[in-house]
Amino acid sequence: MAAKAWGGRFQQQTDARVEAFTESISFDSRLAAVDIQGSQAHARMLAKVGLITDDECQQIVETLTQIGGEIKRGEFEFRFDLEDIHMHIESALTERVGDVGRKLHTARSRNDQVSTDLKLYTREAIQRIDGLLKDLQVAFVERCEKDQALVLPGFTHLQRAQPVKAAHYWLAYCEKFDRDRQRLADCLKRVNVSPLGGAALAGTSLPIDRHYSAELLEFTDVARNSLDISSDRDYLAEFCFCMALVATHLSNWAEEWIAWFSTEFGFIKLPDAFTTGSSIMPQKRNPDVLELIRGKSARPIADVQQILVLLKGLPMAYNRDMQEDKLALFDAYDTVAACLELAAAMVEGAELQQDTIAAKLEDGFLDATALMEYLIKKGTPMRTGHGIVGKLVALCESRSCRLVDLSLEELQEACPQIEDDIYQVLGARNAMAALCSFGSGGEAPVQEQWGYWKEKLGL
Template identity: 40%
Template sequence: MARIAGDEEETTVSDGGKPMRLWGGRFESGPADALARLSVSVHFDWRLVPYDLMASRAHARVLNRAGLLTDEELERMIGALDDLETACKTGEFRPTVADEDVHTALERGLLERLGSLGGKLRAGRSRNDQIATDLRLYLRDHVRTIISRLVELETALMAQAATHADTAAPGMTHLQHAQPVSFGHQLLAHVHAFARDIDRLIDWDKRAAISPLGSGALAGSSLPLDPVVVAEELGFSAAAPNSMDAVADRDFAAEFLFDAAMIGVHLSRLGEEIVLWASQEFRWIEMDDAYSTGSSIMPQKKNPDVAELARGKSGRLIGNLMSMLTVLKGLPLTYNRDLQEDKEPVFDTVDTLLLVLPAVAGLVSTMRVNTARMSATASDGFALATDLAELLVRKGVAFRDAHEAVGHLVVYCQVNDVDLGEVSDEDLAKVSPHLTPDVRDVLNVPGALAARKAHGGTAPDRVRDQIAALREAVDAQAAWASGS
């Protein structure tokens, strides 16, 4: 057995056989070895087999309706395609070193089963519209799996948020203590980001659900075929209205990679926070042993590798988007061989997401929260200063004056090494006449949380409202992904 090595994976192929090409009729000799090696893509596009065969069945039926395949020929063609798919699944049929791409290999398999009848399937289509169709089918299928994995992560975050709706934590801006928040509220902030990612993917599917099959190489076909019927059979919402755009368009791939890059950014942000929360300085959480690793030299270490890898893998996702946009920039209509480079970034992105998302969901669902440590530090750094300023506003003081008075109080506390609630009545009055003894009424964390009860606020009751609304939204996302 020979092996063809790709950038990210290897596909085992069989040796031997006459070179199988779909384009050699006008050539007196075969391609140079260097060209053949450069052109080969079967080692990475082999994963498109089920989608190529699905499209081939639909195309065979259209040829039959057009009178270009008899009913008996159609039956034999469908049977051979079904048999070929089974052989591909079992490994009985594999690409050879002579196969240029997935289409070439599958046509060889069809010819082996049907002889000259297998060659009839090529009528009215080109590799140009085939690959554009296959990649759309592949992505539309895998996006649903990606959404299912995102739903699992959302669910894990919401479960932790429900447990910790009343748990106070230091809310931060610039990574500095700012105001106390519900830890559940902070976890739900990540859920909202992932929910937007899913909404983008669902919206993406509307634009991806256009069938290029029937566009041929670029100009359509003179044969009496019906691309609309093919589109319906393959689950697309419409057939492409312009054959040139259909074979050249990779917007759907670039848009998917952008959506995936945003998922990567959101995973990276969650990963960064988990790394901080698990640090000795924070000690907000402890990771389960199943989602941690140790050190080869330091016995005491418990490393947040899942969170770090999620953070690191975002670079691949962003890089794949940049790769795709760079390939597409400046390509003239219609198909250009540059577009061979569209698949590896897409495949790598799909693989990366399906690898990372379950690991992060497992990490989140099993992490243990140190509620005592978190709550004890929620008011550190004079984090209740804003509550004090807002109390003065409720008493009729202009916010500008209230902000300045509380700012002076913070300076006093820093100089005298005391907290806001430890300043005497006399010293409060010296700092500002607005600071009367009753200001201490707001200087407690539970009260600060409960006070932020407006829509979208961090009050525990609002957190529970968020969870209820998100559960409904996440259920709808899961239903869309499953097709129910």
């Protein structure tokens, strides 16, 4: 039992089935780099306070670097009987430097060690996801130049509503993904707090310097309660939620483009490299990547539920249940990162079908709201104007014509305040051009927001 870190008081070997059941090396081996990073900082802190010598510290740090290189190159053997990545690395260290390696775990428990590793890993994950989100924002902003002359129908209830600049659509996604980045930045504040030195649950009687190890690991603060350190996985639940919302936004975008790619819409053409064919229908081009982005969004959403259900019944402080927390973290992170890596390339490569869009742009009375607001400017109460335009739309539907096709006399019969300048408002492009409020889909407001995003993203 001496091979086990906790084996001193046990008389029997662990059942092989228990070792297979309790291992986590099959999924936590990916924490190797941050485990070594945290251990090296801990060793330097132990040397600073005199619990190990400078020479011992150097031996530990250098040997850990060697072990990390072997793991990275795939030269390191993993075994179920060593349970997790933390014991694999500590065991290898002890095999190579003997008692010096046994000193590394001084004033540290696997509880605070694991939490430190998870926080370091999550911090890196946040930075990577933030970078991928920025790449996607850049892809949308750079589309604005190519599509600046295009007007699209905006939809509510998937029904044509009002016309907007195509760039307004692209910048709308920039806003969503920017909120995702803001949430991640806020999450980082709670991630970037050092748990190292909290030990099992009560701290230690040894003269450690937790602030020094936190400084070495570039944490911005030090956790203040050792009981809380052992039990806290709030930051993982929060990170998983952030991933779930990113995935939701990606799914919204994918769903829209799936519809736009259909023959019925015909708004967009996707690159061949991001579509697939049918095994039986030779004409088919299927938006499989978009469909899988939409489908994979279910996983981060489920990961939030997994980690919350995992945590909800746990007493203070550490419980072995928490070994399962990494599965939600890794799955949410991997899924969202994979989707984001493809999303920016798809946004860059897609083409709006200008002729198809223009041919149908006047369908659906996209200028009806602009006509109502024209009446308001002429002194008509809003609800009265709403009713007038509704009756005019019904008239047009009965004649299979558009509002702009009505004569001035017909329009004035519905509302005497209408003058011949009404035709500067009617029609989808005129209705779009009339939009002037801050943040709206009209020409000037979109130009303003486009400039804002170019400056914000450094373009």
